[in-house]
Every structure is written in structure tokens, then in C-alpha cells.
Amino acid sequence: MKQFETLILAAFLVGSFQSVFAQEAAPESPGEAGTGTTKEVPAKDPAPGASKDSLGYLYNEKPKDGTAASKADGVSEMINGKLMALDAISSVSSLVSPAFEAYLSTEEYPPDLIQAYEDAYDQSVESIRKRDISTALGLLIDMSGYNWDTGASEQLVNRVIAVWDMRRNQKDLTALNEKLQEKARSAARNFDLESDAVMKKMRDNDRRTRSRGGNGDKGGDDTNKAFHPAGGGGMPSATNVVDALIGKMNLTEEYLRGLESRAKVVLNETEMKAAEQKAREDFSAYIKVLHDGRWLHQTKLAADFYRVLFGDGDLPVGVAEMSVKSGETLQRIRNDVKVFAYKAEKDEIASATSLLAEDFQVAPNHPALRLVNRENKLRVANYIANLQKLQNLIEARDFTNLDELLSIMESEVKDFDPIKPKAIVRAVKRESQMRLGMAKLYAQQGKLEDALSEFxxxxxxxxxxxxxxxxxxxxxxxxxxxxxxxxxxxxxxxxRNYRRIFENSLEFGVAVKGDQVREDQMKDALEKVRAAETALEKAKLFEQGGDVYGSWETVELAAKEWPEDGELNRRRAELSMQASVFVSKLSKASKEELKGHDGVALAYFLNAREDYPMSKMANEGIKRIGDKILGREPEVTEPVGSTSR
Amino acid sequence: MENYETLLGGRFHLNATVDAELGTVPDRGKLVVLRDSESKKVVPVLIPTEVIPNFALSKSQRYNLVIEVSRSGILDAVELEKE
Structure with missing residues (x-):
């Protein structure tokens, strides 16, 4: 019990933090379940998204449930979490690209100019479809003249021409192959003719040799018979032998010539196939470069060219995907520009910013983005600047200027959601107050070192x-x-004046130290105040979101737990006026239920739920009475008006 | 609705669609929320087991019912048929 006061206070204050964070982050929080006029900026948007992510980080860094001691540790964890989150927030400026900032300052282009570009694009698509490539290339040259095109279209023209050149080269090779094949055929014919001649000479020699051999050649050394003068002693003449040899050599030469021609044909065919394959791969790679470079018009046209140049019915899967995606994005951005104008007209700058930033990120060169007028773009720039300022102020804990800025942003930007920044401010202020309370507690205990640290x-x-x-x-x-x-x-x-105990908790905490009964009483009192304050805070947020029924019900349920609290009763009375129709139905339902008129009570509960479908009281009433009518075992819930006064 | 006693035992025609089912207990019947076609208001009706039709109740379907005000102000279906 040595540090009871520390623990009990920490438990209470941390509990308050958790409650606030829980209600802010919960799906039924009023900012989200309210009128629907507030919208969050999508995370994919660089500027507002960073804000959302960063703020979201804070909400994910909740202290963990547990003992009072662990909650006390959780406070320091929370401080670290905030510092980390604020670091993240401060880096938002680097996430807004300089190109986007520059774009926001530029003047809009005349719609005629944009339309002319789009027309040229449409005509190019049509020309390619009709296989009128030269017209399409001419239109692309025209497109490259527009300054946002920056010559990308001309680059595409060059690529297409390169493929054409490759095609011409292939035609030359085909012609050469035909010649070579003719040459090979000619060599084969010559080979056949030469072969016949050689064979004839060989047969003549053999015959001559055999006929002379019968006369008996008794000459001595016959090693050089082939060079003896013709007609000598049954030997073949030298002339015949030489003729035969030359014939064989000619035969070989023709054979080799034929082989060479065929080899060249094969080589040329291989070269053509390789060139074709390389051209396809290069063109596909170029389409990917266009796509990665976010040149959507050119990506779409290049894919169309691919189909024509390579004569395929189907595009390669990757190219087809890029083509379809580019086409979809092109059309989406054309529509988005109109949506942006509408949102800007309605002062919904937060969502308009998200839309424009995302579109610019996806396709900075889309001509439709040049239609956005400078006045609206400057409003976006101003909104982003204010977001960055907001984050800097949070980081600097300058809550005075932060409140002013939030008010300005709320008035200027209809769909700006201030709930989370405000929640951060409240949380940090409470944190400071809590530390101050701890400091006072330590000081009263004489622990000046700890007090100084908390201070x-x-x-x-x-x-x-x-x-x-x-x-x-x-x-x-x-x-x-x-x-x-x-x-x-x-x-x-x-x-049962728990608020007095709460307000003097530091003094009372010291006073009741070591007294188990009073300690329990104090803990109970602080819990009651915490629950009531949480309910009042939640009700306030519901009310701000236009959800009066939810606000009343929240206070009503809290009042059941602490009927004596003046603050709860005052708020309940105020809200009862505003939610009178709903309250009246629930009240009648309750009265009828107490009288045992289950059918009537159920009808009233159902009608109350018609007014407020989320009503816990109505839904519990319906379940309770429905079970009773059907004779089922009911869950334990009290009739709604049992403690109403 | 408060003075239902004066209507106790009275029978009425109701043309309505099913808005929700609150539960079914075999020996009691089916408790449903019906939306009156004319006033668009919701009313709870208990369809006793013997009246439960052999077809499934559909949200989009209109039904003609004869209902009777019974004990505790509960509306019991006496007859039920598709429109």
C-alpha cells in the first residue's frame, strides 16, 4: 500500500485516457456514425493520407489493460508513442511531391487545347484499328507538340519506325534466302551432272584397262604406270586419270557450294527469327517503360501498335494488362476532374484533395488534369499547407494556435474531420494535468525528486x-x-458526492492511504466519475455529430449507474427536450412493460428503434419482451425506465 | 395502443410486409415484425404454430392477415395468406 495514492490516481487517469481513445477509435464514434458529413481522407493520398496514418498510429498505440501498476507504466509508453507519431507527422511535407506542389500553382489550360489532344489520340486509336499506320504516326507527331506530352509520342513514333526498319531488313534477308536457295538447287543440279560425267569416265577407264590387260604386260617396274605414255601395255592413259580426278574435284566443289548456300539460308532464317523475337521483346519492354512512366495515352497506343506490327491476335498478358489498366485510368481521371470540380464547388476540399493528389500520382501527364482551374488548385495547396501546419503545431504542443487553425480549417473545408486532432489535444492536455497531479502527490509525500520528474x-x-x-x-x-x-x-x-471526491482526489488519496474501506470507497467514486465523464464526453461528440438520440441514450444509461449525479441529470434533461419523440416512445414502452402489457410495450420499442436503429435500450427491450412472449429464457436486462426519474 | 383492453378479442385485417423475425419457438409460434402497407408503421405479430404457413415468409412479399388482439396486447395472427 506504500504507493497506493500513486497507483489509484494513475489507474483513474490512464483509465480516462483509454476511455477517450476507445470512444474515438470505436466504429460507433460519432464522427463516423454521425451525419456522414465528415469524411476521412483515403490513406493512398500522400498528403492527407499521411495525416490519417500518422494520427491513426496514435490511436493504435493505446495503453494496455491491466493492473494499476501496469497502467502507470502505460502512461510513459503512451508518451513515447505520441512522440513517435509526431515525428511521423512532421515528415508529411516530404511526402507531398514537388511536382504536385508545382502543379497546384499552374494556370489551367484552355479546354479546346486539351480537347484537340484527346481528339488526336482518339483518331490515332482509330487509324491503328484501320491499319492506317502512317496516319496514326502523323497524329502522334502532332500530339508530341503539346507541352505536357514532352515528346513522349514522338518517342513512340521512333520505336514504331525502328520495328518497320527491322521488317525491311527481314525482307532483304528473305530475298537473299531465295537467291541462296536457288543457288543451292543449281549446285545440286551441277553435282548430278558432274557426277554422271565422272562416273562415265571412270567406267571408260575400267573398260580400257581390262581390254588391254589381256595382252600380257611383262614390263618390270610398274609403280608409275599412270604416267606412261597413252596406249602403253593395257594401262589407263594419264589424260584419262587426270580427267577423272578433275571431275571428282568439280563434284566436291559443287557439293560444298550447295552446302554453303543451305547453311547461309539456315543462318539467315535464324537471324530473322532472333530479330523478330528481339523486336517483340524490345517493344514489350518499351510499353512497360511507358506504363511505368505513367504515359497512359502512349501505353494504350503502343499496345495497339504491337498488335498491328506483330500481327498477333492476342497481346502478351503483361502488355494486355497494361493496356487495359491505362485505358481505365485515362477514363477515370477524365471523370475525376469533373468530380473534383463538383466537390470544390461544395467546399469538400479534403476529399477533393485526395482525389486530385491520387490522380496526379497515377498520371501526372494526363491532359485532363490541366483543366483544373488554378483557383481550386490553390485551395488544395492551402489545405495541404494547413495540414502540415496543423501537424507542426501538434508536434510543438502549441494548442492555442492549433485550436485557431482547426476552427479556420473547419470553416473553410466542409469535409475536414477535426475530431482526431482535437482528441490528440485533449489527450495530451490530460496527460500534462495527470503528470501535474502526480507531481503534487509526490510533493505531499515528500518525494521531491519524483515530484520534480513528474513536473x-x-x-x-x-x-x-x-x-x-x-x-x-x-x-x-x-x-x-x-x-x-x-x-x-x-x-x-x-x-454520494463522487465529484467532490474526484475534484479533491489528491488530498483524499493521501488522507485515506492505508484505510482499506475508504480506499475502496474512493476507488468506487473515481470509477463512477470516470464512467460519467466518459459518457458525457461521448454524448457531446454524438451531439456534435447530430446524433441527439444517441447522445441522450448515452447519458440515460450512465444516469442509471449514478442517478444522483447532478451533471448527468442536467444533461439528460437538456437532451430529453431535443430527443423528445424518441424519449417518449421509450418511456411509454417502459411503462407498458412494467404493467405487463407486453404486446404494447414491444410495439413502442419497435417504433423507438425505427427512430434510432442503434438504440441499445430499444434493442434490448425488443429482445427482452420478444423472449418473454415466446417463452424463452430471457437474458438479464433491466426494463429501461426502471430507474428513470 | 395503451387502451388495448377495449379491443381485446377484436379482429382486424392487416396488409403488410415482413420487416423482421424476432424468433420462433416450436410450441408457441413465430414472432415477426410486420410493416403495415398503408401507414408504413411496424407492429409485432405472433403467428401461432398452427397458423404458420408451409411457405417461407419473404421480406418482399405482401401478406393479408387477420389479427386478433389478445392477452397483454399481443397481436395474434388468425389467418395468413400471400397477397
């Missing part, structure tokens, strides 16, 4: 905290207030 943290969390000066003067003066405080605590507990 420093409080000052860091909120440098302009107006309580800091006063606290610095009096917090570090220890006072013996225990006896007086105990008496006051007992009186407040007896009167």
Missing part, C-alpha cells in the same frame, strides 16, 4: 499549461491535511 514531464507534454505556474509555486510545499481531508472525504462518500 518536468507535465511541462514537456504541454508547455503552455496554465496550471504549471501556479503548481510550481505551491505543489512543493508539503502540508498536513490528512485529518481535515478524512472528515471531508467521509462526508462526500456519505452524500
Amino acid at each position: 518536468k514531464t507535465a511541462a514537456e507534454a504541454w508547455p503552455d499549461n496554465p496550471d504549471l505556474d501556479a503548481a510550481s509555486e505551491k505543489f512543493f510545499t508539503s502540508q498536513d491535511v490528512q485529518n481535515k481531508s478524512t472528515v471531508e472525504f467521509d462526508r462526500a462518500a456519505k452524500d
Whole structure:
């Protein structure tokens, strides 16, 4: 129990943080379940998205549930989380590309100029479809003259011409192959003729040799018979032998010539196939370059050219995907520009910014983006600048200027959602106040070192905290207030005046230290106030979101838990006026249920739910009475009006 | 609705569509929320087991019912047929 006061206070205050964060982040939070007029900027948008992500980070960094001690540790974790989130927020400016910033300052182009470009594009598509390539290339040259095209269309023309050149080269090779094939055929014919001649000479020689051999050649050395003079002793003449040899050589030469021609044909065919394949791959790669470079018009045209140049029915899968995607994006951006103008006219600059930033990121060279007038673009630039300023102010904990900026943004940007930045401000302010409270507690316990540490943290969390000066003067003066405080605590507990206990929790915390009964009473009191404050805060947000029924119901349910609280009753009375129709139905339902008129009560609950489908009280009433009518085991829920006053 | 006692035992015609089903208990019947075609208001009706039709109740379908005001102000279906 040594640090009871520390723990109980930390538990309460951290609990408050969790409640606030829970209600801010929960789906049924009023900002999201309200009138629907507030919209969040999509995360994909660089500028507002960064804001959303960064703020979202804060909400994901909640303290964990657990013991009081672990909650106390959670506070420091939360501070670290905030600092990290603020670091992330401060980097937003780098996420808005310089190109987009420059674009936002440029004047709009005349619509005629944009239309002329789009017309040239449409005509190009049509010409390619009709296989009128030269006209299409001429139109592309025209397109390259527009300054946002920056010659991309001309580059495409050059690529197409390169493929054409390759095609011409292939025609030359085909012609050459035909010649070579003719040459090979000619060589084959010559070979056949030569072969016949050689064979004839060979047969003549053989015959001559055999006929002379019968006369008996008894000459001595016959090693050089082939060179003996013709007609000698049954030997073939030298002339015949030489003729035969020459014939064989000619035969070989023709054979080799034929082989050479065929080899060249094969080589040329291989070269043509390789060139064709390379051209296809190069053109596909070029289409990818266009697509990656976000040249959507040129990507679409290049894909159309591919189909014509390579004579394929189907495009390669990758090329087809890029073509379809480019076509879709082109059309979407044309529509988005109209949507942007509409949103800007309605002052919905947050969503308009998201739309424009995303489109610019996807296709910065789309001519339709040049139609956006400068006045609206400057409003977007102003909104982004304000977002960045907002994040800087959060980082600097300059909540005074932050409030002013939020007011300005709310008035200028109809769909700007201030709930999360405001929640951050509230959370950090509470954090500072909590630290200040801890500092005071430590000071009263005489733990000046701990007190100084907490005081420093409080000052860091909120440098302009107006309580800091006063606290610095009096917090570090220890006072013996225990006896007086105990008496006051007992009186407040007896009167169920939990707010008095809450307001004096620091003094009472010290006073009841070590007294288990009073400690439990104090814990209960603080829990009651926390729940009531959470309900009031939630009701306020519901009301701000135009959800009066939800606001009333939240207070009504809280009042059931603490019927004596004046603040809850005051708010309930105020809200009852605004939500009178809904309240009346629930009240009648309750009365009829108490009388046992289940059918009537159920009808009233159903009608109340018609007014407010999310109503917990109506839905529980319907379930409860429905179970009763059907004779099912009911869940334990009290009739709604059982504690109403 | 408060003075339902004066109507106890009275029978009425109702032309309505099904807005929701609140549950079914075999020996009690089916409790449904019907939306009156004319006033567009919702009314709870208990369809006793013996009246539950052999066809499934469909949200888009209109039904003609004869209902009777019974105990505790519960409206019991006496007859039910598709329009």
C-alpha cells in the first residue's frame, strides 16, 4: 500500500485516457456514425493520407489493460508513442511531391487545347484499328507538340519506325534466302551432272584397262604406270586419270557450294527469327517503360501498335494488362476532374484533395488534369499547407494556435474531420494535468525528486499549461491535511458526492492511504466519475455529430449507474427536450412493460428503434419482451425506465 | 395502443410486409415484425404454430392477415395468406 495514492490516481487517469481513445477509435464514434458529413481522407493520398496514418498510429498505440501498476507504466509508453507519431507527422511535407506542389500553382489550360489532344489520340486509336499506320504516326507527331506530352509520342513514333526498319531488313534477308536457295538447287543440279560425267569416265577407264590387260604386260617396274605414255601395255592413259580426278574435284566443289548456300539460308532464317523475337521483346519492354512512366495515352497506343506490327491476335498478358489498366485510368481521371470540380464547388476540399493528389500520382501527364482551374488548385495547396501546419503545431504542443487553425480549417473545408486532432489535444492536455497531479502527490509525500520528474514531464507534454505556474509555486510545499481531508472525504462518500471526491482526489488519496474501506470507497467514486465523464464526453461528440438520440441514450444509461449525479441529470434533461419523440416512445414502452402489457410495450420499442436503429435500450427491450412472449429464457436486462426519474 | 383492453378479442385485417423475425419457438409460434402497407408503421405479430404457413415468409412479399388482439396486447395472427 506504500504507493497506493500513486497507483489509484494513475489507474483513474490512464483509465480516462483509454476511455477517450476507445470512444474515438470505436466504429460507433460519432464522427463516423454521425451525419456522414465528415469524411476521412483515403490513406493512398500522400498528403492527407499521411495525416490519417500518422494520427491513426496514435490511436493504435493505446495503453494496455491491466493492473494499476501496469497502467502507470502505460502512461510513459503512451508518451513515447505520441512522440513517435509526431515525428511521423512532421515528415508529411516530404511526402507531398514537388511536382504536385508545382502543379497546384499552374494556370489551367484552355479546354479546346486539351480537347484537340484527346481528339488526336482518339483518331490515332482509330487509324491503328484501320491499319492506317502512317496516319496514326502523323497524329502522334502532332500530339508530341503539346507541352505536357514532352515528346513522349514522338518517342513512340521512333520505336514504331525502328520495328518497320527491322521488317525491311527481314525482307532483304528473305530475298537473299531465295537467291541462296536457288543457288543451292543449281549446285545440286551441277553435282548430278558432274557426277554422271565422272562416273562415265571412270567406267571408260575400267573398260580400257581390262581390254588391254589381256595382252600380257611383262614390263618390270610398274609403280608409275599412270604416267606412261597413252596406249602403253593395257594401262589407263594419264589424260584419262587426270580427267577423272578433275571431275571428282568439280563434284566436291559443287557439293560444298550447295552446302554453303543451305547453311547461309539456315543462318539467315535464324537471324530473322532472333530479330523478330528481339523486336517483340524490345517493344514489350518499351510499353512497360511507358506504363511505368505513367504515359497512359502512349501505353494504350503502343499496345495497339504491337498488335498491328506483330500481327498477333492476342497481346502478351503483361502488355494486355497494361493496356487495359491505362485505358481505365485515362477514363477515370477524365471523370475525376469533373468530380473534383463538383466537390470544390461544395467546399469538400479534403476529399477533393485526395482525389486530385491520387490522380496526379497515377498520371501526372494526363491532359485532363490541366483543366483544373488554378483557383481550386490553390485551395488544395492551402489545405495541404494547413495540414502540415496543423501537424507542426501538434508536434510543438502549441494548442492555442492549433485550436485557431482547426476552427479556420473547419470553416473553410466542409469535409475536414477535426475530431482526431482535437482528441490528440485533449489527450495530451490530460496527460500534462495527470503528470501535474502526480507531481503534487509526490510533493505531499515528500518525494521531491519524483515530484520534480513528474513536473518536468507535465511541462514537456504541454508547455503552455496554465496550471504549471501556479503548481510550481505551491505543489512543493508539503502540508498536513490528512485529518481535515478524512472528515471531508467521509462526508462526500456519505452524500454520494463522487465529484467532490474526484475534484479533491489528491488530498483524499493521501488522507485515506492505508484505510482499506475508504480506499475502496474512493476507488468506487473515481470509477463512477470516470464512467460519467466518459459518457458525457461521448454524448457531446454524438451531439456534435447530430446524433441527439444517441447522445441522450448515452447519458440515460450512465444516469442509471449514478442517478444522483447532478451533471448527468442536467444533461439528460437538456437532451430529453431535443430527443423528445424518441424519449417518449421509450418511456411509454417502459411503462407498458412494467404493467405487463407486453404486446404494447414491444410495439413502442419497435417504433423507438425505427427512430434510432442503434438504440441499445430499444434493442434490448425488443429482445427482452420478444423472449418473454415466446417463452424463452430471457437474458438479464433491466426494463429501461426502471430507474428513470 | 395503451387502451388495448377495449379491443381485446377484436379482429382486424392487416396488409403488410415482413420487416423482421424476432424468433420462433416450436410450441408457441413465430414472432415477426410486420410493416403495415398503408401507414408504413411496424407492429409485432405472433403467428401461432398452427397458423404458420408451409411457405417461407419473404421480406418482399405482401401478406393479408387477420389479427386478433389478445392477452397483454399481443397481436395474434388468425389467418395468413400471400397477397
